[in-house]
Amino acid sequence: MLARWCLILAIWASVAVGLVVGWYALRLPDVSGIASFDRRPSITFVGADGQVLGTTGDLYAGAVQLDELPQHLVLALLATEDRRFYSHFGIDVFGLARAVYVNLRAGRLVQGGSTITQQLAKNVFLTHERTLDRKIQETLLALWLERHFTKDQILTIYLNRIYLGAATYGVEAAAQRYFGKSARRLNPHEAAVIVGLLKAPSRYAPTASAERARQRAAEVLDNLAEAGFAKRVDVEAAKKLPFGTPSISPALRSARYFTDWLADQVSGYVGYIDRDLVVRTTLDPRLQRAAEAAIVETLSREGVKAEAEQGALIALSPDGAVRAMVGGRDYAESQFNRATVALRQPGSSFKTFVYLAAIEQGLGAEDRISDAPVTIGDWSPRNYEGEAGRGEITLRDAFARSVNTATVRLAQRVGIDRIIATARRNGVVSPLRRDLATSLGASEVTLLELTGAYAPFANGGMAVEPHAISEIRDASDRIVYRRSGSGAERVVSRVALAAMQDLFRAVIERGTGRAAALDRPAGGKTGTSQEYRDAWFVGFSAELVAGVWFGNDDATAMNRISGGSLPARAWKQFMAEATKGLPPRPIPGAVAPSALDQLVESIMGRSDEPAPASAPPPVPARNGPRPASGFPDLNRGN
Numbered sequence: 001m002l003a004r005w006c007l008i009l010a011i012w013a014s015v016a017v018g019l020v021v022g023w024y025a026l027r028l029p030d031v032s033g034i035a036s037f038d039r040r041p042s043i044t045f046v047g048a049d050g051q052v053l054g055t056t057g058d059l060y061a062g063a064v065q066l067d068e069l070p071q072h073l074v075l076a077l078l079a080t081e082d083r084r085f086y087s088h089f090g091i092d093v094f095g096l097a098r099a100v101y102v103n104l105r106a107g108r109l110v111q112g113g114s115t116i117t118q119q120l121a122k123n124v125f126l127t128h129e130r131t132l133d134r135k136i137q138e139t140l141l142a143l144w145l146e147r148h149f150t151k152d153q154i155l156t157i158y159l160n161r162i163y164l165g166a167a168t169y170g171v172e173a174a175a176q177r178y179f180g181k182s183a184r185r186l187n188p189h190e191a192a193v194i195v196g197l198l199k200a201p202s203r204y205a206p207t208a209s210a211e212r213a214r215q216r217a218a219e220v221l222d223n224l225a226e227a228g229f230a231k232r233v234d235v236e237a238a239k240k241l242p243f244g245t246p247s248i249s250p251a252l253r254s255a256r257y258f259t260d261w262l263a264d265q266v267s268g269y270v271g272y273i274d275r276d277l278v279v280r281t282t283l284d285p286r287l288q289r290a291a292e293a294a295i296v297e298t299l300s301r302e303g304v305k306a307e308a309e310q311g312a313l314i315a316l317s318p319d320g321a322v323r324a325m326v327g328g329r330d331y332a333e334s335q336f337n338r339a340t341v342a343l344r345q346p347g348s349s350f351k352t353f354v355y356l357a358a359i360e361q362g363l364g365a366e367d368r369i370s371d372a373p374v375t376i377g378d379w380s381p382r383n384y385e386g387e388a389g390r391g392e393i394t395l396r397d398a399f400a401r402s403v404n405t406a407t408v409r410l411a412q413r414v415g416i417d418r419i420i421a422t423a424r425r426n427g428v429v430s431p432l433r434r435d436l437a438t439s440l441g442a443s444e445v446t447l448l449e450l451t452g453a454y455a456p457f458a459n460g461g462m463a464v465e466p467h468a469i470s471e472i473r474d475a476s477d478r479i480v481y482r483r484s485g486s487g488a489e490r491v492v493s494r495v496a497l498a499a500m501q502d503l504f505r506a507v508i509e510r511g512t513g514r515a516a517a518l519d520r521p522a523g524g525k526t527g528t529s530q531e532y533r534d535a536w537f538v539g540f541s542a543e544l545v546a547g548v549w550f551g552n553d554d555a556t557a558m559n560r561i562s563g564g565s566l567p568a569r570a571w572k573q574f575m576a577e578a579t580k581g582l583p584p585r586p587i588p589g590a591v592a593p594s595a596l597d598q599l600v601e602s603i604m605g606r607s608d609e610p611a612p613a614s615a616p617p618p619v620p621a622r623n624g625p626r627p628a629s630g631f632p633d634l635n636r637g638n
Helices: 002-026 071-081 093-106 115-126 132-148 151-161 173-179 188-196 210-226 233-240 249-262 266-270 285-306 347-360 393-399 404-414 416-426 437-440 446-455 494-510 566-578 592-605
Strands: 043-046 052-056 276-279 310-316 322-326 369-370 392-394 468-474 479-482 522-526 536-539 544-552
Touching: 043 249, 052 249, 071 115, 071 151, 071 188, 071 210, 115 132, 115 151, 115 285, 115 347, 151 173, 173 188, 188 210, 188 233, 210 233, 210 266, 249 276, 249 285, 249 322, 266 276, 266 468, 266 479, 276 479, 285 310, 285 468, 285 544, 310 566, 322 437, 347 393, 347 404, 347 416, 347 437, 347 446, 347 522, 347 536, 369 393, 369 404, 392 393, 393 404, 393 494, 404 416, 416 437, 416 446, 446 494, 446 522, 446 536, 446 544, 446 592, 494 522, 522 566, 536 566
Parallel strands: 043 276
Antiparallel strands: 043 052, 276 468, 310 322, 310 544, 369 392, 468 479, 522 536, 536 544
């Protein structure tokens, strides 16, 4: 009787198991495409010198056959991931039992029992969630793979499809990404690094930490000796072999702000992206390192005392090409780009367009204007730190000292519409308030657009469009896009340009921007918003135009930080490093103040000189994060 009931139970158990297996088999994903590889096209960004800055999408360098790979790479994989790969049927019963024993002793999950076949099933067809359903499906798929493919075929597919960090799939793509060479030429140490990535790609990548990569590679090499796949003396010798040179420099991690910004623009140049692309950019890695150092070192040295948590820097060549971009203190902590997205009040750095509009209306640097207190309705703008008026001062002194009351009077005389038109013409695209507070920098702008709007003062008066892509090629090295000509037009007349150069020079020589003085001709303007929420310095030499911003993402006040302090010092640090070794050059369009009258007389009546007076069509407001807003800075003057 007992035997009969046991038989019945066995039959019903078999039926139940069969039903469960059948149920999960019906829910298995389509496995017919395992030999193909669906992925997002990759976009590789390279600097002006050809150095790889970053990649988006999935990088896949093509399939390599098992017999093409060095034996030490294959053996390192087997020793680390699945030593009985060639003897089990897809499930390693002994390995699974060992893993259960080790985990029970440790009281936590410290060892897995998945075979290479199971890992392939999971990585290609399933998610990484830890559920019973997924484990059953993984087991069934592993059995299916073992039935339909040889061991060498399974291993080949695995090596070509496994994810190895930094958007790379397969050992060939990983070898090229991390070491700049084919997987066919990896030495034993490099092969161990690649295999070590399987445990945690982002942690053990040599571009993230060379030391962690070496430590993990040493563990992989030790596995070779423990598995009997290599002699101990050979393993120790392999640990001393050098790495190849990674194709992504850790020193350029801050370029992620730059590549993220460009990734959204590529489709606008080439349309729908259906193939791998290589984008040659205008970014200069040397200048990028100098820009990052200027922001990070300034914040590390003075940030706590200044109560400033963030900074950003944009550097352009005078034709508008982006040469460096730092969108924040640390990309790993915050990916928000404060150089291109953050809208902040520019304070007095916007006064440039007030004075430019006034000069275009016939005023000169020596003309005088009152800096006495002024009241317009219920608004009484004050000067920086409550500075008392001196009566009448020259436009040059008013600009250099960033006197608010004089600027407001000047804006009344010129008219806010003309000031807005002047800013638009130079490149400011953000919405601008149509009131006199805008003359003191009340309307929010981005660092990129304001820096670009200063470029005409460095290039002889020509408009620029900030740009960063010089060429795009596909994987077959065919040119998909190439930048040709800027179509620039004159937006600042020669007379106005010479006069503005005089004002900018005064800011650095004896005004609020003295901390930015260089050993070469240069000019710029400071800016500080209400309650010290934003501090700016935007300036230029003949070589570069650069803008610097410091502040806090939540718009809280800094500790009395003005544009003439942190920003001016960081700007000087960057510009000094960027121009090191270059002979000083005069800024195009700059003339001695005494020569201005002669210049005016020499070009009077020439039709190509007057700058346009009308504004371009209004630009719609942009969406996106707005980390700072509020009432305009009416009492900051620098």
